[in-house]
Amino acid sequence: MAAKIGFVGLGIMGSGMAANVLAKGFDLTVWNRTSSKIQELVEKGARGAHSSAEVAAASSIVLICVTDENAVHEVLFGPQGVVEGARPETLIIDMSTIAPQASSDHAEKIAACGLSMLDAPVSGSKEGADQGTLSIMVGGEKSDFERALFVLEAMGSTIVHVGESCGDGQTVKLVNQLLASGNTLVMCEALLFAQAGGVDLEKTLEAVSGGAAGSWMLTHRGPQVIRRDWQPGFTIDLQLRSISAVLKAAVDNSVPVPLMNQLYEHYKTLQAQGHGQKGHHALIKALENIAGFKVGPVGLPED
Amino acid sequence: MAAKIGFVGLGIMGSGMAANVLAKGFDLTVWNRTSSKIQELVEKGARGAHSSAEVAAASSIVLICVTDENAVHEVLFGPQGVVEGARPETLIIDMSTIAPQASSDHAEKIAACGLSMLDAPVSGSKEGADQGTLSIMVGGEKSDFERALFVLEAMGSTIVHVGESCGDGQTVKLVNQLLASGNTLVMCEALLFAQAGGVDLEKTLEAVSGGAAGSWMLTHRGPQVIRRDWQPGFTIDLQLRSISAVLKAAVDNSVPVPLMNQLYEHYKTLQAQGHGQKGHHALIKALENIAGFKVGPVGLPED
Numbered sequence: 176m177a178a179k180i181g182f183v184g185l186g187i188m189g190s191g192m193a194a195n196v197l198a199k200g201f202d203l204t205v206w207n208r209t210s211s212k213i214q215e216l217v218e219k220g221a222r223g224a225h226s227s228a229e230v231a232a233a234s235s236i237v238l239i240c241v242t243d244e245n246a247v248h249e250v251l252f253g254p255q256g257v258v259e260g261a262r263p264e265t266l267i268i269d270m271s272t273i274a275p276q277a278s279s280d281h282a283e284k285i286a287a288c289g290l291s292m293l294d295a296p297v298s299g300s301k302e303g304a305d306q307g308t309l310s311i312m313v314g315g316e317k318s319d320f321e322r323a324l325f326v327l328e329a330m331g332s333t334i335v336h337v338g339e340s341c342g343d344g345q346t347v348k349l350v351n352q353l354l355a356s357g358n359t360l361v362m363c364e365a366l367l368f369a370q371a372g373g374v375d376l377e378k379t380l381e382a383v384s385g386g387a388a389g390s391w392m393l394t395h396r397g398p399q400v401i402r403r404d405w406q407p408g409f410t411i412d413l414q415l416r417s418i419s420a421v422l423k424a425a426v427d428n429s430v431p432v433p434l435m436n437q438l439y440e441h442y443k444t445l446q447a448q449g450h451g452q453k454g455h456h457a458l459i460k461a462l463e464n465i466a467g468f469k470v471g472p473v474g475l476p477e478d
Numbered sequence: 479m480a481a482k483i484g485f486v487g488l489g490i491m492g493s494g495m496a497a498n499v500l501a502k503g504f505d506l507t508v509w510n511r512t513s514s515k516i517q518e519l520v521e522k523g524a525r526g527a528h529s530s531a532e533v534a535a536a537s538s539i540v541l542i543c544v545t546d547e548n549a550v551h552e553v554l555f556g557p558q559g560v561v562e563g564a565r566p567e568t569l570i571i572d573m574s575t576i577a578p579q580a581s582s583d584h585a586e587k588i589a590a591c592g593l594s595m596l597d598a599p600v601s602g603s604k605e606g607a608d609q610g611t612l613s614i615m616v617g618g619e620k621s622d623f624e625r626a627l628f629v630l631e632a633m634g635s636t637i638v639h640v641g642e643s644c645g646d647g648q649t650v651k652l653v654n655q656l657l658a659s660g661n662t663l664v665m666c667e668a669l670l671f672a673q674a675g676g677v678d679l680e681k682t683l684e685a686v687s688g689g690a691a692g693s694w695m696l697t698h699r700g701p702q703v704i705r706r707d708w709q710p711g712f713t714i715d716l717q718l719r720s721i722s723a724v725l726k727a728a729v730d731n732s733v734p735v736p737l738m739n740q741l742y743e744h745y746k747t748l749q750a751q752g753h754g755q756k757g758h759h760a761l762i763k764a765l766e767n768i769a770g771f772k773v774g775p776v777g778l779p780e781d
Contacts, residue, residue: 216515286739298686298689312686333689340664343676353671356687358661358691359666361660361663364660365660366654367734368656370729370733372731375641378639380651382640383615387601387695388658388661389693391690391692392693425671428671428674428676429674432671434663466734478671
């Protein structure tokens, strides 16, 4: 008998993830606040439910992927929520990106209801969700992780059990955001330095990207900065949310994060200047304003 | 007839580079201040010279790879220097890492002597020099670059003409150092944040290294930091020299480099504390001193 899986939250990420669970042949029940999204999955073979509780009642594993911690709380504990439909053997996996502390709080309430929970935030963007190549960072008890692995493998290509507590996945997701945004800051400082030195920026990237200076960000966003192409892979608005979460967790855990403080200031300023929907590599604009000159060829349109 | 190549400076980098020129079947004449190094190359088939001037007289292309700008100046313009032996068609290629301004100054003097020069600093460490897989960043006139390419290809796998002025190669080398050291700073902040969050650090690296957070430094030095293994690929003493060169060039070109200023402070402090010969990823120690706790498993020996 195929495993019975539930999925709540069929947004930009969730719809692709749910479709991949379905494609592996699992018996899938879905719910989403906007019902048109349910219909799309039903057309692919899923069963549509009328509430999170109904999803939970039909499933041995319930996956959740919603916008923020309030939405997770509502899905779990609100009227017709997961807790109302779940049985003691139901495993709940929250794949949303929320604060580690919120995830830990949810897990505590879930445990008080006699249920089990993992946090399993993802990275890899919509492409990764659609293609089943996400990185999934899982926190919680090892036995629960082992029970969940077969379904996580339908959605991700890198699945790592990063810690024994629910919330640990969220912490590693924040480490991911810290590294990605920090490497962007380094890249922008380097491109300004190169511009000031009068060298060919495209040739510079070609010369340094393959060695000890290399990063995913330099390879993927460096060429965009040089072309002044602000098409977002991840927007400034979203990056500001990530960095705020890093800063909050850093305060909770008493750890200094000076680079993230700098980035917060830069992004807050850029957001106030109306750049929130641009790609986060438009960070260069904040540094250019300080430096008093721009990178890239002269004569590109103002932006 | 095989091209006649000269090589001055058979140190850690130069000896491997010269051996690769020889291995390609070029006619090679070498000189080094310490003559035992000359003997090693002679045993491999090179001709030993008694001075830089003699190397230049025997060669159509003279490669130089020495320690610093004073050494380059001495090799070029000192007694029995390259300029004394060179003819108008001789092409001089300085592969040392020195300040962009110094390289530019040398080129101006060389041009006044009726000679041509490229700067072509390398990255990729001793392994790259030995294996002929260096990245070579070349500044100078395009026609000179084209004349030089065949011999550069004996030493490197990524060879890029980054600008039309001698010194442009040095600028890109500094961009390389800025990126590599900046990514190290980001990595250290991230590892402290992860440690404070209580997650498994090895699992964290496994989860985030392959995606948008990834960098060469995270993949190669992250595991070393976690094991508190300070074996140097590149020492703090050398990194401090690189960063000082970046800061000097940044002042020359009026560009702010706040991350490099922070790194300078950290490395200067670590050097004063006696850590100069450790790998530059021991940067984590400076951040740990501020945070008041360490990364990695409890119980490792003090270091």
